[in-house]
Amino acid sequence: MSESDLFQGHAYLFFKPHEVRFVDAAVARIIPADDLGPGAKEAGVTRFIDRQLASPWGTSSRQYRLGPWQPGSPRQGNQSPLIPQEIYRYGIQDMDRYCLKEKGKSFEFLSADVQEALLKAMESGQIELNTISCKKFFSLLHKNTIEGFFSDPMHGGNHNKIGWRLIGFPGVAGSAYPDWLGRYNEPYRVEPVSILDIEQGKVSLDAEGNPKHIFINPQ
Amino acid sequence: MTSTKLKPVDVVVVGVGVAGSIICKELATTGLRVVGLERGRMVDPNKDFVMPYAHDEFRNDNRSDLIQNLSRETVTFRNAMNETALPMRDIGSFRLGECVGGAGVLWGGLTWRFLPWDFETHSRTVERYGKQHMPADCSNQDWGLTYEELEPYYDQFEHIYGVSGKAGNLEGQLQPGGNPFEGPRSREYPNPPPPTTYAGHLFGKAAQSLGYSPFSTPTSGNTQLYKNPYKQVLGQCMRGGFCSSYSCAKGAKGSPLTAVVPSLKEHPNFELRPLSNVIKINLDSDGKRATGVNYIDANGQEFEQPADLVILTSYAFNNTRLLLLSGIGKPYDPISNSGVVGKNYSYQAVGSVKLFFEDKVFNGFMGGGGLCTAIDDFNGDNFDHSGLGFIGGGYLVVNSRGAAPIHSHPVPSGTPGWGSEWKKKVAHYYDRSFSISSHGGCQSYRTNYLDLDPTYKDANGLPLIRMTFDWRQPDHKMSAHITKKAAEIAQAMGPSKMSQHPVTGQYNITPYQVNHNTGGAIMGADPSASVVNKYLQTWDVPNVFVIGASAFPQNSANAPTGTVGALACWTADIIKEVYLKRPQSLM
Numbered sequence: 001m002s003e004s005d006l007f008q009g010h011a012y013l014f015f016k017p018h019e020v021r022f023v024d025a026a027v028a029r030i031i032p033a034d035d036l037g038p039g040a041k042e043a044g045v046t047r048f049i050d051r052q053l054a055s056p057w058g059t060s061s062r063q064y065r066l067g068p069w070q071p072g073s074p075r076q077g078n079q080s081p082l083i084p085q086e087i088y089r090y091g092i093q094d095m096d097r098y099c100l101k102e103k104g105k106s107f108e109f110l111s112a113d114v115q116e117a118l119l120k121a122m123e124s125g126q127i128e129l130n131t132i133s134c135k136k137f138f139s140l141l142h143k144n145t146i147e148g149f150f151s152d153p154m155h156g157g158n159h160n161k162i163g164w165r166l167i168g169f170p171g172v173a174g175s176a177y178p179d180w181l182g183r184y185n186e187p188y189r190v191e192p193v194s195i196l197d198i199e200q201g202k203v204s205l206d207a208e209g210n211p212k213h214i215f216i217n218p219q
Numbered sequence: 220m221t222s223t224k225l226k227p228v229d230v231v232v233v234g235v236g237v238a239g240s241i242i243c244k245e246l247a248t249t250g251l252r253v254v255g256l257e258r259g260r261m262v263d264p265n266k267d268f269v270m271p272y273a274h275d276e277f278r279n280d281n282r283s284d285l286i287q288n289l290s291r292e293t294v295t296f297r298n299a300m301n302e303t304a305l306p307m308r309d310i311g312s313f314r315l316g317e318c319v320g321g322a323g324v325l326w327g328g329l330t331w332r333f334l335p336w337d338f339e340t341h342s343r344t345v346e347r348y349g350k351q352h353m354p355a356d357c358s359n360q361d362w363g364l365t366y367e368e369l370e371p372y373y374d375q376f377e378h379i380y381g382v383s384g385k386a387g388n389l390e391g392q393l394q395p396g397g398n399p400f401e402g403p404r405s406r407e408y409p410n411p412p413p414p415t416t417y418a419g420h421l422f423g424k425a426a427q428s429l430g431y432s433p434f435s436t437p438t439s440g441n442t443q444l445y446k447n448p449y450k451q452v453l454g455q456c457m458r459g460g461f462c463s464s465y466s467c468a469k470g471a472k473g474s475p476l477t478a479v480v481p482s483l484k485e486h487p488n489f490e491l492r493p494l495s496n497v498i499k500i501n502l503d504s505d506g507k508r509a510t511g512v513n514y515i516d517a518n519g520q521e522f523e524q525p526a527d528l529v530i531l532t533s534y535a536f537n538n539t540r541l542l543l544l545s546g547i548g549k550p551y552d553p554i555s556n557s558g559v560v561g562k563n564y565s566y567q568a569v570g571s572v573k574l575f576f577e578d579k580v581f582n583g584f585m586g587g588g589g590l591c592t593a594i595d596d597f598n599g600d601n602f603d604h605s606g607l608g609f610i611g612g613g614y615l616v617v618n619s620r621g622a623a624p625i626h627s628h629p630v631p632s633g634t635p636g637w638g639s640e641w642k643k644k645v646a647h648y649y650d651r652s653f654s655i656s657s658h659g660g661c662q663s664y665r666t667n668y669l670d671l672d673p674t675y676k677d678a679n680g681l682p683l684i685r686m687t688f689d690w691r692q693p694d695h696k697m698s699a700h701i702t703k704k705a706a707e708i709a710q711a712m713g714p715s716k717m718s719q720h721p722v723t724g725q726y727n728i729t730p731y732q733v734n735h736n737t738g739g740a741i742m743g744a745d746p747s748a749s750v751v752n753k754y755l756q757t758w759d760v761p762n763v764f765v766i767g768a769s770a771f772p773q774n775s776a777n778a779p780t781g782t783v784g785a786l787a788c789w790t791a792d793i794i795k796e797v798y799l800k801r802p803q804s805l806m
Binding site for chain 2: 029030031032034036039057060061062063064065066068070072073074075076077078079116119123142145146147150151152154155163164166167168169170171172173174175177178180181182184185186187188195198199208209210211
């Protein structure tokens with residue numbers, strides 16, 4: 001891992017320090033660092049989620065929130081009044097309590113294998129939490145981890161474009177695509193370009209206003 | 220609430236999207252005083268969608284502010300009449316637009332015409348297979364309008380949006396490279412078809428080897444600079460993806476914002492009023508004539524806008540809801556099978572086949588709206604349905620829309636949903652995979668319908684629209700049939716792994732499916748079975764017209780935008796040529 005691969009320290013808007021530790025540990029199991037490269041923790045996904053929770057989304061600002069609140073069939077979608085801020089806050093609190101009772105330690109201090117088993121149990125709804133459905137908490141955590149790992153680094157995750165490098169996504173599109181479209185089975189692999197890169201002046205633009213892509217395996 | 224009465228106008232248009240923008244434009248050219256009321260905000264694509272920000276998937280797709288703000292209004296949903304409908308609290312199965320341009324800002328660009336069969340589904344089915352072939356409780360009916368009548372208006376709309384494509388049938392003569400199943404066209408598309416992607420090429424080759432007829436689908440992602448009849452210049456698609464759910468930063472996607480709205484500025488007799496949410500159409504004392512509409516502005520103030528002619532051009536849900544809130548037309552009652560408003564709500568049944576390869580890469584992030592290779596051999600009644608237990612079908616398509624990184628994580632069946640193994644598979648298959656979509660239509664059924672919810676209200680205290688909808692056995696059979704055909708084509712491409720995903724089980728409002736909700740204010744030849752006549756004029760109140768996918772008596776497999784645009788052109792023409800001279804019932 002090079003210097004730039006390391007996610008530097010960060011001050012948080014919503015999370016408390018122990019919540020940061022929990023989310024860091026959980027996202028590191030959802031997308032782990034392994035021989036393919038850094039994972040969600042290294043990509044700054046915790047910072048991404050923190051920023052989202054502090055945004056209007058964190059309080060479900062665009063959700064229909066009038067009652068009566070009543071449970072329906074799964075096909076009728078989410079009918080819980082809990083907002084994302086509450087799901088994370090209560091979810092982490094509940095999981096901490098559960099882990100201390102069952103495993104003797106908070107989630108973040110357990111081994112990777114135990115953490116993974118716990119997340120699997122949450123995913124399949126096998127852990128009884130005090131306030132919220134463990135399945136609901138896991139599902140949100142999972143969704144936000146994916147979003148944070150693969151969205152533009154301007155949102156706080158995908159640090160150093162770790163997610164895009166993993167899959168070969170070039171980021172902001174280049175001008176050569178119309179010509180390249182007919183070059184069948186020839187991989188177009190470039191150093192990914194983010195909106196953040198462009199705004200930071202790290203990448204030059206062509207006459208079309210698109211970034212000049214730099215090929216990483218010369219064609 | 221007291222309302223402020225405004226100066227009367229000749230025409231008020233409710234909803235400035237695909238249909239509304241064209242109606243505003245066409246009627247503004249007559250010199251009439253026209254006001255377009257739009258509940259959403261004004262969007263200037265040159266300012267709101269600029270590079271590089273237009274390629275921010277997270278902000279534009281996951282957190283879009285052009286999708287309806289559900290905190291103010293949503294729909295309620297239940298699968299069956301014996302359930303309690305609950306509000307759709309988060310966006311899921313479909314995305315409703317909320318801005319000038321409406322969902323037409325967020326669309327993908329696929330600009331189909333419907334098949335001639337789609338307009339006469341009922342009579343042609345009975346004629347070919349007999350009455351017993353119609354599924355039980357199926358409430359399909361003919362449009363009262365034929366493909367031939369609408370053809371010149373399809374042509375008009377295609378030239379407004381600058382559609383790129385290749386004709387398959389010019390005045391009855393089949394054309395190589397086009398769709399041989401399409402209805403006869405009076406002339407070619409205004410722009411040449413787009414190039415074929417590698418995935419589309421492989422699909423086309425395999426389909427051809429099985430005897431089918433692949434073609435590039437018509438798209439409003441323009442293949443070259445184009446000036447439309449409204450003197451608007453549309454850009455050239457750069458194949459960078461980010462089309463559906465986005466507004467194109469290159470101005471290359473035909474939409475109300477690029478093709479129509481800017482040209483409205485030249486008409487001093489036209490006024491666009493964004494942030495104006497219409498809540499009611501006002502009727503005179505005997506209920507036979509509309510006198511205008513009431514709307515609420517961004518500050519919560521209510522206004523009365525008197526008008527001689529009221530044209531509803533909003534989404535299927537809201538067109539239906541406004542009629543119900545205003546007491547125009549008899550509400551549909553599925554139990555007694557009487558009434559019309561809310562009848563025949565329909566959708567589309569979209570399945571897929573996923574293909575995975577080891578030795579091929581697709582550069583799947585390159586692409587564009589409507590950049591597709593398709594076959595129409597299993598659409599409509601293009602194949603023999605004897606003994607199949609369903610009517611209709613769908614098109615099979617490889618849609619190279621651009622694989623955006625948050626949403627595109629194709630992994631073979633059996634892969635865990637997260638962890639190292641998932642990461643490995645996503646890294647490997649992100650660009651070694653694509654899907655064939657089995658894009659099916661949906662017939663109408665007696666108990667799939669819309670009405671006003673008895674419990675849940677919008678931010679103004681008005682009842683939400685309630686959707687009662689579920690898939691029926693014929694929908695499942697149709698999807699299984701065409702998805703199997705897609706799988707046969709997939710097999711011929713030699714993938715290392717593949718999986719079939721036809722539509723099964725009950726309709727679920729949670730996962731994204733398709734933005735093609737239809738019906739509720741359907742058109743027809745019989746006033747007791749339809750809300751509007753073939754000219755989209757309400758049977759009961761002749762100075763109210765209702766245009767949109769709300770008029771479809773059942774849903775085609777094809778994306779509706781082309782037909783919505785054509786219906787707007789058709790109605791504008793009849794209003795200008797006939798109605799304005801003699802403002803009364805056209806039938």
